[in-house]
Amino acid sequence: MNLSQIWAIVKKDVVSELRTKEMVVSMFLFVMLAMVIFNYAFGAEKNDLTPYAGGLLWTAFLFMSMLGLNRSFVHEKDEGCLDGLLLSPVDRSTILLGKMLGNLIFLIIVQVLAVPVFAVFFIEVNFLGRLGQFILSILLSDIGISAVGTLLATISINSKMRDMLLPIIFLPVSIPLVIAAVISTSGALAGAGSPDELQQISSAMKFLVAYDIIFLLVAYALYDFVVGE
Amino acid sequence: MKAIYLLYSLPIFVIAGLVVYFPTARRWVADFFTTRKLGVAGFALLMVGLYLAFFVAPEPVVGEGKKIFSQKIFYYHVPVAETSLIGFILGAVFGGLFLVKRERRYDFLSYASVEVGFLFGLLVEWTGVIWTRSEWGTWWEWEPRLTTYLILMLMYAGYFVLRSAMAEESSRARFAAVYSIIAAVSVPLTFFSIRLIPSVHPIVFTSSGAQMEPPMLAAFLISMFGMAIFSLALIRAHYSIQLMGEEVEYLKDRLGG
Amino acid sequence: MEFREAVPYVVSAYMGIWLAILVYLLVMQGKLTALGEQVKLLNKAVEKKSAEKEPETVNA
Numbered sequence: 001m002n003l004s005q006i007w008a009i010v011k012k013d014v015v016s017e018l019r020t021k022e023m024v025v026s027m028f029l030f031v032m033l034a035m036v037i038f039n040y041a042f043g044a045e046k047n048d049l050t051p052y053a054g055g056l057l058w059t060a061f062l063f064m065s066m067l068g069l070n071r072s073f074v075h076e077k078d079e080g081c082l083d084g085l086l087l088s089p090v091d092r093s094t095i096l097l098g099k100m101l102g103n104l105i106f107l108i109i110v111q112v113l114a115v116p117v118f119a120v121f122f123i124e125v126n127f128l129g130r131l132g133q134f135i136l137s138i139l140l141s142d143i144g145i146s147a148v149g150t151l152l153a154t155i156s157i158n159s160k161m162r163d164m165l166l167p168i169i170f171l172p173v174s175i176p177l178v179i180a181a182v183i184s185t186s187g188a189l190a191g192a193g194s195p196d197e198l199q200q201i202s203s204a205m206k207f208l209v210a211y212d213i214i215f216l217l218v219a220y221a222l223y224d225f226v227v228g229e
Numbered sequence: 230m231k232a233i234y235l236l237y238s239l240p241i242f243v244i245a246g247l248v249v250y251f252p253t254a255r256r257w258v259a260d261f262f263t264t265r266k267l268g269v270a271g272f273a274l275l276m277v278g279l280y281l282a283f284f285v286a287p288e289p290v291v292g293e294g295k296k297i298f299s300q301k302i303f304y305y306h307v308p309v310a311e312t313s314l315i316g317f318i319l320g321a322v323f324g325g326l327f328l329v330k331r332e333r334r335y336d337f338l339s340y341a342s343v344e345v346g347f348l349f350g351l352l353v354e355w356t357g358v359i360w361t362r363s364e365w366g367t368w369w370e371w372e373p374r375l376t377t378y379l380i381l382m383l384m385y386a387g388y389f390v391l392r393s394a395m396a397e398e399s400s401r402a403r404f405a406a407v408y409s410i411i412a413a414v415s416v417p418l419t420f421f422s423i424r425l426i427p428s429v430h431p432i433v434f435t436s437s438g439a440q441m442e443p444p445m446l447a448a449f450l451i452s453m454f455g456m457a458i459f460s461l462a463l464i465r466a467h468y469s470i471q472l473m474g475e476e477v478e479y480l481k482d483r484l485g486g
Numbered sequence: 487m488e489f490r491e492a493v494p495y496v497v498s499a500y501m502g503i504w505l506a507i508l509v510y511l512l513v514m515q516g517k518l519t520a521l522g523e524q525v526k527l528l529n530k531a532v533e534k535k536s537a538e539k540e541p542e543t544v545n546a
Contacts, residue, residue: 172384176422363495480528
């Protein structure tokens with residue numbers, strides 16, 4: 001494993017994205033549209049949705065992340081780029097980490113754009129004091145999503161169903177992550193009322209860390225078998 | 230308390246590991262424990278368990294002498310649940326063996342284990358739903374254990390979709406093995422993540438609690454062993470079907486070429 | 487819940503389990519017989535083919 005090699009793969013993704021900008025733009029628009037739909041689906045004009053904000057946020061982010069994961073591998077597959085990567089003298093794990101970091105970066109870019117809009121739309125309390133906690137919980141969840149997602153997107157892109165397969169295998173595996181992410185993000189947005197809630201939020205954060213570590217290791221161990229052959 | 234059970238089951242894992250490691254022992258075990266023997270033994274144990282559950286074990290009493298007959302569901306509910314977990318774990322173990330050894334039979338075994346695990350998982354949902362209906366009066370309750378199983382079922386349904394979505398035989402086996410490992414890793418994670426949310430319903434019966442009387446425990450354990458052995462028979466039967474399918478393919482190849 | 491009310495639930499739970507297992511076994515049995523027949527037919531065909539082929543190789 002080599003940092004400059006990983007960086008080269010990340011840079012390749014970022015440069016090609018900067019040329020077209022199609023992925024980030026469509027992901028951002030997807031999140032915006034999801035917010036508008038949430039407004040009408042849950043009657044945000046009448047109700048204060050702050051307690052459910054974590055859930056809404058992660059519903060939008062989860063589906064948005066799938067859009068990006070698919071896109072990043074459809075490119076690779078269609079233009080024979082993955083074969084090129086496999087032919088180049090780099091480890092399979094380097095490819096995994098490179099693709100994973102690329103996906104993570106796009107996820108974070110979209111979230112940086114979307115979260116302020118989301119806060120303005122749906123959150124009626126001041127959570128700036130808990131901003132660190134909020135960012136930490138989102139980052140931890142992002143790492144898990146990109147680890148599992150990169151692994152499973154590589155599988156799904158090699159199937160006959162291609163991008164149809166990803167939701168079916170990615171969503172159930174990511175449910176534990178979403179549960180913990182919703183608890184910790186909602187906690188950061190609404191603030192913890194009782195010691196019990198505080199306890200729950202901290203155990204959700206610990207769970208996120210455990211999930212990230214476990215699936216980073218699993219992805220690292222299994223990527224050899226997933227990619228090419 | 231639970232750690233002690235784990236300690237007791239350790240020799241079983243050690244023996245199983247040794248058997249898998251030594252080819253002669255493996256062949257001997259495979260020849261001795263035929264599908265038929267396993268099936269008959271499992272079925273007999275399950276029948277004994279059924280008898281103990283209904284005619285020997287007392288009904289638990291809650292509150293002022295109120296007996297709960299629907300608790301009898303648990304004598305099969307819990308064994309079915311544990312058996313399905315065994316199926317998923319075996320699926321991941323055989324998947325890992327496939328990835329390391331690249332022998333087709335491990336793929337067959339992994340597929341068979343996951344399928345039997347899935348079947349038993351559906352039965353967990355079935356019995357669980359009936360229990361919630363009889364005791365809480367609703368068909369579906371977001372109760373942690375049932376919800377965990379729902380998620381597991383959805384996850385392993387993805388396994389079958391994944392298998393059928395692969396065009397080539399070799400990549401199907403490889404990706405299925407990888408996914409069976411990912412899913413098995415996800416099982417405990419799902420279990421713990423559901424428990425991050427405090428449950429609304431009190432747990433009336435714990436499967437391993439102090440309130441269990443000896444005859445109840447005996448009925449549980451016998452059904453548990455019976456179900457596990459029976460599921461091994463199902464896995465072997467499924468495996469032999471796939472071996473036969475392989476033979477058909479081979480014969481077709483010979484005929485064509 | 488009274489004993490009388492609980493009986494149908496308990497019975498349906500157990501019946502469901504055994505029915506599902508029975509159906510699964512029947513399906514497997516069906517697959518097994520179908521495959522067995524195929525194997526038999528294919529074996530015959532293979533034998534026939536090899537019997538046809540042999541004289542040719544002898545003549546050559």
